[in-house]
Amino acid sequence: MVAFWLRYTVSVQGMEDLIESDLDEAARFAAGLVPDVVAALDHLVPTLGDSANRSALRRYHTYVESAARTLVALPSVSASTSLSPAVLYSLLQPEFVRLPWVAPSEDGIGVLTVLIDRVRGLVSGTPQQCIRARTGLDEHYLSWFAQAIGDIEFERQSATPLRRAMTTLDLTSGAMAELMGVSRQSVDKWLAGGPPPDRLAKIGAIVKIADILRYRLREGMPPIVARRQAVAYGDRSMLDLIASDEHEWLLADIEDMFDYSTVA
Numbered sequence: 001m002v003a004f005w006l007r008y009t010v011s012v013q014g015m016e017d018l019i020e021s022d023l024d025e026a027a028r029f030a031a032g033l034v035p036d037v038v039a040a041l042d043h044l045v046p047t048l049g050d051s052a053n054r055s056a057l058r059r060y061h062t063y064v065e066s067a068a069r070t071l072v073a074l075p076s077v078s079a080s081t082s083l084s085p086a087v088l089y090s091l092l093q094p095e096f097v098r099l100p101w102v103a104p105s106e107d108g109i110g111v112l113t114v115l116i117d118r119v120r121g122l123v124s125g126t127p128q129q130c131i132r133a134r135t136g137l138d139e140h141y142l143s144w145f146a147q148a149i150g151d152i153e154f155e156r157q158s159a160t161p162l163r164r165a166m167t168t169l170d171l172t173s174g175a176m177a178e179l180m181g182v183s184r185q186s187v188d189k190w191l192a193g194g195p196p197p198d199r200l201a202k203i204g205a206i207v208k209i210a211d212i213l214r215y216r217l218r219e220g221m222p223p224i225v226a227r228r229q230a231v232a233y234g235d236r237s238m239l240d241l242i243a244s245d246e247h248e249w250l251l252a253d254i255e256d257m258f259d260y261s262t263v264a
Helices: 002-007 015-020 023-031 035-048 054-072 085-095 108-124 139-157 161-169 173-180 184-193 197-216 221-227 238-243 247-257
Strands: none
Touching: 015 023, 015 108, 023 108, 035 054, 035 108, 054 085, 054 108, 054 139, 085 108, 139 161, 161 173, 161 184, 161 197, 161 221, 173 184, 173 197, 173 238, 197 221, 197 238, 197 247, 221 238, 238 247
């Protein structure tokens, strides 16, 4: 571990250092900011192509997210490199899946190099250098990996079942309040501290409905389907039925519609 720390004794000072330096030099500098992340990825990245271990994927996502947040928070002197950290991080998120497969080396510094390459491109338009995928990669595994990382990101953004359902159905606190017959402030309190016992049954049904729609429909379709009026529902939508406290009947109908008993 001492040898590792000595490899990266020079630390990047600002965003301009990442942009103006040679890519390999910028990666070495940046590694001084996140040596623990680079060390962890050294052990993890070589296993990603051979493992379907979700625990390993969660660790990978956590490590890369930590490095990304550190990089986007670097101070910037020039107005041309002054994208807000939140915006820059959101632009980097879709790239998390690609990093290990185009890394110049199959270790932590390799992944960090690609991450910096992406930052440089987003901030200053620097031509991307890490674009060639490794040969011999299983396309089916890469597709699964991308989906798994997407699920992990979704889980992190939706820490509670209620939040998950609201995210899936694109419901604001006010919209959820209308479904539940309460105030928006009540929903905000539930998100922070959990709903009261007398609301759990209905919320549980909403969560199950949202989960079925999310896993059974194409991405982006659950909010549309939930708001679409249907003849079978008396020209009402799923959200209308929930607001009318017909959620249990709706859940049973959706389970039957998608043959939910066959889902593993």
